[in-house]
Amino acid sequence: MQQIHPTAIVEDGAVLGENVKIGPYCMVGPKVTLGDDVELVSHAVIAGRTTIGARSKIFPFASIGHQPQDLKYAGEDTLLEIGEDNQIREHTTMNPGTAGGGGVTRVGNGCLFMMGTHVGHDCLVGNGVIMANNATLAGHVEVEDHVIFGGLSAVRQWCRVGAHSIIGGLTGVEFDVIPYGSVIGDRARLAGLNLIGLKRRNFSREEIHALRGAYKEIFNGEEGTLRSRADAARTNYAGFDGVQTMTKFMLDDEKRSFCTPRKSGE
The missing domain is CATH 2.160.10.10 (Hexapeptide repeat proteins)
Incomplete structure (x- = not known):
């Protein structure tokens, strides 16, 4: 009725x-x-x-x-x-x-x-x-699914925000955010993985460990380009769905730009 x-x-x-x-x-x-x-x-x-x-x-x-x-x-x-x-x-x-x-x-x-x-x-x-x-x-x-946006955050047109990521309050997102990522800043910088969100959604210890390893390999590595390191991580963690999701997001379109960690001294 x-x-x-x-x-x-x-x-x-x-x-x-x-x-x-x-x-x-x-x-x-x-x-x-x-x-x-x-x-x-x-x-x-x-x-x-x-x-x-x-x-x-x-x-x-x-x-x-x-x-x-x-x-x-x-x-x-x-x-x-x-x-x-x-x-x-x-x-x-x-x-x-x-x-x-x-x-x-x-x-x-x-x-x-x-x-x-x-x-x-x-x-x-x-x-x-x-x-x-x-x-x-x-x-x-x-x-994508299960993203959390903090208060007063804003995302620029045409950006992609990957699954299970978290956007900090007051953050301005100018570039794509990787799945499982955590970004913060007046112009968003990648601050690591959304580990709390992954645990809340019952990702296994092994999957989280693999994501942390792939993250370090991609974003803390010094050899090659960001995309070449993502491609290597895709191979190195072939048995882990989370890593495959993250690297596919990064490699599907070679024209995309991504939020990355703040460099030392910035």
């Missing part, structure tokens, strides 16, 4: 699943689809061609699906797809895609977007991602 507050506006054409709750002063546009058990607490606005998966909850003053913050946008009918079991807190903004970026912004399942977070146009966000207060993603950012 749907529960729609009398002050809410649900436009003709909107598709509502079972047990949807729409609180006071919410607005739901005509191209919106809300899955089963979705709840809009109050004063939330869902616009555009937006789909929100089952059991997601959206808090007051969130602005979801309005046109991208991109001057090239010309009114094309693009998409915002949000998965299941997400929590989208107060004042969060999420924009749909653009014709020049693939036409879709996509958010996975089980994510937490705290107050004031922003997901820009054409972003691809994985599962289990946590964005703390006022963390922001510019357009075209790719975020």
Whole structure:
């Protein structure tokens, strides 16, 4: 049974699943689809061609699906797809895609977007991602699964952020972040591996030891280039999935740049 507050506006054409709750002063546009058990607490606005998966909850003053913050946008009918079991807190903004970026912004399942977070146009966000207060993603950012963003962090357009990595508070990310990495700084520097996150997600002692060895080989080594050392680590740790994930991320596209550790004296 749907529960729609009398002050809410649900436009003709909107598709509502079972047990949807729409609180006071919410607005739901005509191209919106809300899955089963979705709840809009109050004063939330869902616009555009937006789909929100089952059991997601959206808090007051969130602005979801309005046109991208991109001057090239010309009114094309693009998409915002949000998965299941997400929590989208107060004042969060999420924009749909653009014709020049693939036409879709996509958010996975089980994510937490705290107050004031922003997901820009054409972003691809994985599962289990946590964005703390006022963390922001510019357009075209790719975020893999189980990444944590500290408060007031920001990611530049077109960057990739690898799985299980952590971005420190107040950190500005200009280059790709390796899977399992930990970065911090006004311009992000790699500070090591996200060891606490790996332990929390039950990575084995052997897998963590291999990742630490590969990290030292790649980022602390002095011979060859960063990519040649990553290629060597891929071979040296052939039996470890985590190392293979990290090195594949680094070697798939030779044009990418990465956050690296701060050099001595910097």
